[in-house]
Amino acid sequence: MLEFTHIGDVTSDELDRMRAVYEPLAESVRALVDATIRTEVDADEVAAVKAEIDAATARLRAKQIDGAFGVRYTSDGESMAWGNPVVGVGNPIAPPVVIRRDDAGRVYTDFEMGAPYEGPPGHVHGGISALVLDHVLGEAATDGTMPRFTGTITMRYLRPTRLGRLHAEAQTDRVEGVKTFVVGHLADDEGITVEAEGVFITPKWARGEGE
Amino acid sequence: MLEFTHIGDVTSDELDRMRAVYEPLAESVRALVDATIRTEVDADEVAAVKAEIDAATARLRAKQIDGAFGVRYTSDGESMAWGNPVVGVGNPIAPPVVIRRDDAGRVYTDFEMGAPYEGPPGHVHGGISALVLDHVLGEAATDGTMPRFTGTITMRYLRPTRLGRLHAEAQTDRVEGVKTFVVGHLADDEGITVEAEGVFITPKWARGEGE
Known part of the structure; x- marks a missing residue:
């Protein structure tokens, strides 16, 4: 049985506010994914950039959900499939x-x-x-x-x-x-x-x- | 007709050296993708991390190939499908x-x-x-x-x-x-x-x- 999480205390307004925070982050990581594949900078520069990325990852992981994002619903019944690899605005893998x-x-x-x-x-x-x-x-x-x-x-x-x-x-x-x-x-x-x-x-x- | 690029002057040894540079970068970005989906840090922290990521992307883009990675072959006939979204060691979207x-x-x-x-x-x-x-x-x-x-x-x-x-x-x-x-x-x-x-x-x- 699949668990669809209900987030009873999040309204659509709050959802919009959360989206304004997390969507631009995913967009930036999406651009980084593209740059990672196409870069030709030298080994020292790659190592320096890699260290920055590892530091950024550690900062994001300081507070994170356990496991995957899931599919959540707000108190208004609005769906948040933000982690979805096709449509997820919070998933850098998604186009979206x-x-x-x-x-x-x-x-x-x-x-x-x-x-x-x-x-x-x-x-x-x-x-x-x-x-x-x-x-x-x-x-x-x-x-x-x-x-x-x-x-x-x-x-x-x-x-x-x-x-x-x-x-x-x-x-x-x-x-x-x-x-x-x-x-x-x-x-x-x-x-x-x-x-x-x-x-x-x-x-x-x-x-x-x-x- | 599809163009499979031949890189006549890259040997398998050089390929290994290139892989040692670019594969760890993709691994780091892969972890960042996961952290981006799962993070719950606050808006200020997200904005700060986003700025770091944008800076990292700009550094990688300082020298990059035109367009997508393609499928390349070395002088030894070894294939480099590094940009592939399933097996590409250089593509953060790939598991790989x-x-x-x-x-x-x-x-x-x-x-x-x-x-x-x-x-x-x-x-x-x-x-x-x-x-x-x-x-x-x-x-x-x-x-x-x-x-x-x-x-x-x-x-x-x-x-x-x-x-x-x-x-x-x-x-x-x-x-x-x-x-x-x-x-x-x-x-x-x-x-x-x-x-x-x-x-x-x-x-x-x-x-x-x-x-």
């Missing part, structure tokens, strides 16, 4: 992707991917495409209240995806009982590169009446 | 996974995943499982000389994968012309959590003799 939804239930996102996401030279790692599509299809499968998890997902790679501006989208094709069938794709500036289809399942513990 | 191969052609890896890879609370993001499996299946599909890219890949999620020690493995099931069929799985400490099968394709430009 901002999920949008149109009136027809289509979920879409436009985002940028550079050096940290590279597989074949100049192109997105096939598994990174799968990471983003899994998440976007999962968002399309959920109506925002009922958690749904991936049952199966299939990716068809039409051609390599160029690094740079990317677009992903997905929508529910049909629902059959606890199964939600979703289709979607990833595209670069020249069109669709990866097609995806997934079957998402409502977990047993979420099928009854709420808590 | 160390790929091993047994005599029967089975590819496997044991690795650890913590806070940066979390989807459902305490568990690995389904797309992160797909990222690792795509890569491990791709390694099983290649014989080490011939590049192969994912054609299609299907993941079956049996149950959520716990964060912590993980194991992934894959092996070629059969080869039919330019198509290589591969199967594999991901497991946590209680057994298999995700099953995967993929069809990998030898790209047209790599099918002929030499360049």
Whole structure:
């Protein structure tokens, strides 16, 4: 059973204040990740920078949560998936992707991917495409209240995806009982590169009446 | 056409020396990524640490390659996929996974995943499982000389994968012309959590003799 933490005493206003503190930190670390991969400064400079980074890490660890971030909810029911590797504003691994939804239930996102996401030279790692599509299809499968998890997902790679501006989208094709069938794709500036289809399942513990 | 850079004047010895410089930097940034997600220090301390990180990034960017890392080869034919988001020792996003191969052609890896890879609370993001499996299946599909890219890949999620020690493995099931069929799985400490099968394709430009 998964534990979704409820933070009863945090309001949406307080959440905004916390976000204003932690989101810029993650953005800075995101830039550092990119610089770490691309730097060509010499060994002495790398050693000096490394020492600074270790000191920064120690300062952040002076007070930290036990384990991973989890998914938390405020007293207003707002979700904080800040640690998520796709959408998490507090996770330097995440691009992060901002999920949008149109009136027809289509979920879409436009985002940028550079050096940290590279597989074949100049192109997105096939598994990174799968990471983003899994998440976007999962968002399309959920109506925002009922958690749904991936049952199966299939990716068809039409051609390599160029690094740079990317677009992903997905929508529910049909629902059959606890199964939600979703289709979607990833595209670069020249069109669709990866097609995806997934079957998402409502977990047993979420099928009854709420808590 | 993808460009695989040949670095004619770098020997394996020099590569080891470069790795001794850049790998510890990536390790430090990896720890910083984890600390960034989990920190609870106050706004002033976060702002001070952020300023230090921005300064570190600027120092690394003083001399950096144009664009992403690419995949490079030394004069000895050794591959440097240091920027890769799964196996790249120079990429703080990568766990990094160390790929091993047994005599029967089975590819496997044991690795650890913590806070940066979390989807459902305490568990690995389904797309992160797909990222690792795509890569491990791709390694099983290649014989080490011939590049192969994912054609299609299907993941079956049996149950959520716990964060912590993980194991992934894959092996070629059969080869039919330019198509290589591969199967594999991901497991946590209680057994298999995700099953995967993929069809990998030898790209047209790599099918002929030499360049």
